[in-house]
Amino acid sequence: MEVNKLVLVGFMGTGKSSVSRELSARLGWARLDSDEEIVKRAGKSISDIFATDGEGRFRDLESEAIADLLNKEQPGIIATGGGAVLRESNRSIMLEKSLVVALMADAESIIARVSKDEERPLLQGDARERVYKLLEQRRGAYDFAHLAIDTTGLSVQDVAERIIACKNEWNAPGPSSGSGDATE
Ligand SMILES: Nc1ncnc2c1ncn2[C@@H]1O[C@H](COP(=O)(O)OP(=O)(O)OP(=O)(O)O)[C@@H](O)[C@H]1O
Ligand SMILES: O=C(O)C1=C[C@@H](O)[C@@H](O)[C@H](O)C1
Ligand SMILES: [Mg+2]
Numbered sequence: 001m002e003v004n005k006l007v008l009v010g011f012m013g014t015g016k017s018s019v020s021r022e023l024s025a026r027l028g029w030a031r032l033d034s035d036e037e038i039v040k041r042a043g044k045s046i047s048d049i050f051a052t053d054g055e056g057r058f059r060d061l062e063s064e065a066i067a068d069l070l071n072k073e074q075p076g077i078i079a080t081g082g083g084a085v086l087r088e089s090n091r092s093i094m095l096e097k098s099l100v101v102a103l104m105a106d107a108e109s110i111i112a113r114v115s116k117d118e119e120r121p122l123l124q125g126d127a128r129e130r131v132y133k134l135l136e137q138r139r140g141a142y143d144f145a146h147l148a149i150d151t152t153g154l155s156v157q158d159v160a161e162r163i164i165a166c167k168n169e170w171n172a173p174g175p176s177s178g179s180g181d182a183t184e
Pocket of ligand 2 (some may be wrong): 011035046068080081082083084120121122124
């Protein structure tokens with residue numbers, strides 16, 4: 001069966017939200033974002049959820065949002081929060097229901113990208129130090145994805161093009177369809 005969901009996973013600032021917008025425009029698929037869904041459902045910002053309800057509550061809302069978005073009938077691109085991969089239940093539903101793409105970038109690119117806005121509670125304080133520490137803690141956390149793309153030095157458009165090429169290859173009929181090692 002042809003894949004009709006793409007899930008983007010990756011550390012903060014690797015471009016999941018931006019690339020999902022580009023993919024949605026090119027494929028005509030719905031653009032869904034677990035962070036945005038959580039904010040909509042909770043009626044408050046991610047920083048407020050962390051501050052008033054705690055990270056555990058945020059993670060529960062995140063798991064619910066991811067499952068609900070993946071269970072929609074319509075084709076879609078789902079950008080996930082940077083920590084969505086931490087729960088095994090999230091990883092398994094993503095792998096079951098979609099083509100999972102991990103976006104990567106080197107630490108300095110991530111720092112440059114995330115310093116443009118303040119909406120990341122886990123990077124409060126010294127963002128540079130926090131990025132290096134969290135990247136170390138999450139080493140390997142995104143390796144479960146079906147494919148990985150290093151976005152360092154690539155534009156959002158370049159990344160979207162590569163993902164579409166991989167999706168088409170994944171769907172293509174043939175002996176290696178869907179089972180080959182598409183990891184870049
Ligand atoms: N390939 C890229 N090259 C340069 N800048 C980029 C690239 N991808 C994203 N950006 C910029 O980096 C910033 C963060 O991107 P984005 O919000 O898409 O990341 P994210 O992975 O969704 O982060 P989060 O996990 O925190 O939601 C934005 O300002 C975006 O314009
Ligand atoms: O990496 C993380 O744990 C997070 C990333 C963001 O997308 C948000 O989901 C939230 O700030 C937590
Ligand atoms: Mg995002």
